[in-house]
Amino acid sequence: MCEFPNHELSENQVAFLTEIPKCEHHLHIEGTLEPKLLFQLAEKNSITFPQGFPTTHEELAESYNHFSNLQDFLDVYYIGCNVLISEEDFYLLTLEYLTKVSKQGLKHTEIFFDPQSHTARGLTIDLVFNGIQRACDEILAKKGITTKIIMCLLRHCTIEDCSETIDLAEHLIKEGKIHGLGLDSSEKPFPPELFEQIYLKAKALNPKLRLTAHAGEEGDSSYITTALDKLNVERIDHGVRSIEDPKVIARLAKNKIMLSVCPLSNVVLRVVKNVSELPIRKFLDANVPFSINSDDPAYFGGYILDNYLEVQRRFNLSKKDWAIIATNAILGSWCDEERKTELLLNLETVMNKFEDF
Numbered sequence: 001m002c003e004f005p006n007h008e009l010s011e012n013q014v015a016f017l018t019e020i021p022k023c024e025h026h027l028h029i030e031g032t033l034e035p036k037l038l039f040q041l042a043e044k045n046s047i048t049f050p051q052g053f054p055t056t057h058e059e060l061a062e063s064y065n066h067f068s069n070l071q072d073f074l075d076v077y078y079i080g081c082n083v084l085i086s087e088e089d090f091y092l093l094t095l096e097y098l099t100k101v102s103k104q105g106l107k108h109t110e111i112f113f114d115p116q117s118h119t120a121r122g123l124t125i126d127l128v129f130n131g132i133q134r135a136c137d138e139i140l141a142k143k144g145i146t147t148k149i150i151m152c153l154l155r156h157c158t159i160e161d162c163s164e165t166i167d168l169a170e171h172l173i174k175e176g177k178i179h180g181l182g183l184d185s186s187e188k189p190f191p192p193e194l195f196e197q198i199y200l201k202a203k204a205l206n207p208k209l210r211l212t213a214h215a216g217e218e219g220d221s222s223y224i225t226t227a228l229d230k231l232n233v234e235r236i237d238h239g240v241r242s243i244e245d246p247k248v249i250a251r252l253a254k255n256k257i258m259l260s261v262c263p264l265s266n267v268v269l270r271v272v273k274n275v276s277e278l279p280i281r282k283f284l285d286a287n288v289p290f291s292i293n294s295d296d297p298a299y300f301g302g303y304i305l306d307n308y309l310e311v312q313r314r315f316n317l318s319k320k321d322w323a324i325i326a327t328n329a330i331l332g333s334w335c336d337e338e339r340k341t342e343l344l345l346n347l348e349t350v351m352n353k354f355e356d357f
């Protein structure tokens with residue numbers, strides 16, 4: 001007997017969940033590097049891998065089933081980053097992601113990139129940024145998908161290195177081309193408060209810079225509190241461990257602080273055993289806004305739609321629950337108000353088109 005709820009999806013539910021307008025807020029572009037493209041780029045760029053690294057894309061994909069925690073995954077993810085060398089590589093990577101999700105009802109996406117994974121290898125931030133931006137411009141023209149680019153700092157790097165990275169990105173931050181600042185990588189040994197001065201420094205360059213941070217993925221709910229108090233973030237990436245503290249839950253609900261939840265990621269990285277263990281129903285009941293995201297889809301077995309479908313299989317939500325999720329994802333987006341209005345209208349059309357469930 002199956003230990004976890006697993007509801008069979010109706011055709012109506014799959015069609016509805018495919019069409020519902022989606023906004024993604026938690027997507028590492030380096031985490032969209034599919035094993036096949038990884039090996040193609042390695043060959044093109046003459047990159048060799050450490051001893052013991054898989055030698056075929058099939059073997060590499062299989063190895064992703066055996067991560068035992070976040071660090072295990074990050075060790076492989078950073079090796080993967082090394083194959084990205086030219087602006088064209090970042091463009092192709094981003095275009096491949098955007099093209100895929102354009103068929104999954106994605107309308108707006110906020111893309112993380114990790115400059116330090118690339119500047120440490122001698123690439124410039126401009127090269128990385130320009131490649132990503134070119135693909136974003138192309139998808140806007142072709143499919144009308146809107147994007148924002150968020151630069152993440154690696155919390156395992158030194159404060160000096162993070163500070164230098166802000167200096168390197170200064171022009172992009174000042175011009176608003178980098179729309180937001182985030183914080184990722186190994187969570188537990190590096191709590192948010194270590195980065196207080198860095199966040200202040202970045203915000204001082206452009207008061208319009210939006211702020212977020214990974215917190216409450218592996219770290220406990222106190223990481224969410226310190227990210228809010230010390231970094232002044234407006235959003236929390238992951239944040240699922242907020243459920244351990246009713247005070248944190250009340251604060252998220254009262255201040256409408258959106259969590260960017262990543263269901264399949266949480267299973268592959270063993271935050272939970274199964275998506276049904278996530279506090280999705282509890283967040284809905286407590287009015288905690290959240291969006292559903294793919295995190296590093298090439299590593300975690302699915303893109304945004306796969307995450308939506310898995311949540312439905314495990315929680316059997318109603319169409320009205322999905323309207324709340326989609327509305328909160330639109331309202332929590334960092335696009336302009338006009339775009340939000342457009343997306344809300346699109347949601348209403350999709351709500352009217354499908355039968356209730």
Ligand SMILES: Nc1ncnc2[nH]cnc12
Nearest residue numbers: 028184185186214295296
């Ligand atoms: N899920 C995750 N948590 C922390 N850092 C990351 N970098 C890429 N994916 C990440």
Ligand SMILES: [Zn+2]
Nearest residue numbers: 026028184295
């Ligand atoms: Zn992440």
